[in-house]
Amino acid sequence: MRTVLKILLRPQYFLLMLFVASLIVVFSAWLPNLHLVTTAVVSHTLTFPQKTKLLLSLFGSLQTNFTLPSLFITFMTAILSGMQVSLLAYYLGKRAKAQKAMGMSFVGVISSMLGIGCASCGSVVLTSLFGLGSAATVLAILPFKGQEFGFIGVGLLLFANIWLVRKIEQPSVCEI
Numbered sequence: 001m002r003t004v005l006k007i008l009l010r011p012q013y014f015l016l017m018l019f020v021a022s023l024i025v026v027f028s029a030w031l032p033n034l035h036l037v038t039t040a041v042v043s044h045t046l047t048f049p050q051k052t053k054l055l056l057s058l059f060g061s062l063q064t065n066f067t068l069p070s071l072f073i074t075f076m077t078a079i080l081s082g083m084q085v086s087l088l089a090y091y092l093g094k095r096a097k098a099q100k101a102m103g104m105s106f107v108g109v110i111s112s113m114l115g116i117g118c119a120s121c122g123s124v125v126l127t128s129l130f131g132l133g134s135a136a137t138v139l140a141i142l143p144f145k146g147q148e149f150g151f152i153g154v155g156l157l158l159f160a161n162i163w164l165v166r167k168i169e170q171p172s173v174c175e176i
Contacts, residue, residue, distance in 0.1 A: 003165050003168055003169055004083070004087070004161075004165055007086065007087060007090045007168075008083070008086060013086040013087075013089065013090055014086070016082070016085060016086045016089060017079075017082035017083055017085065017086040018082065019082070020078075020081055020082040020085045020086075021078040021079055021081065021082035022078075024074070024077055024078040024081055024082075025062075025074065025075070025078050028062070028074045028078075029058050029059045029061055029062050030055070030058055032061060032065065033058055033061070036054075036058075037055065037058070040054050040055065041055075062074070069150075070150070073150030073151065073153075073154060074150075076154045076157075077150065077153060077154060077157065080154065080157035080158060080161060081157060083161055084157060084160055084161055084164065087161060087164045087165065087168065088164060090168065091164060091167060091168050094168070
């Protein structure tokens with residue numbers, strides 16, 4: 001824990017963590033309305049303030065469309081992914097070999113992103129990948145309607161963060 005605080009209290013790593021976490025929250029809020037987002041952004045009839053107001057209003061979907069477990073998964077994924085990227089950036093700056101750490105981070109982020117979704121459609125990412133009919137069938141079989149992926153992903157991210165902190169704390173020299 002001390003190592004994480006030491007790293008994240010450095011402004012560049014703290015800002016990197018906030019940036020990555022913010023991107024994930026924005027992705028989670030905008031993905032269900034991706035067509036609306038792209039239409040608004042490229043629209044020539046909307047002014048910049050109107051576009052901004054519309055895009056910011058979509059963050060209300062986090063409160064209205066997401067269940068409490070979905071919000072938990074979303075924000076834990078965002079925070080842990082931000083921490084993972086910051087710790088990995090620090091680690092890469094200090095060490096040359098980090099292939100395992102990058103692989104574990106990637107698996108955790110992807111798995112937890114599969115569990116992000118609102119109350120009405122379940123996993124937004126799964127429905128985007130497989131289509132609404134196929135994803136709905138698969139999600140209906142699962143006891144938590146797809147949120148299992150999110151909880152597994154959060155667990156993997158937590159494990160990846162702990163593993164990476166242990167790698168950071170290891171000395172740079174070989175043990176005799």
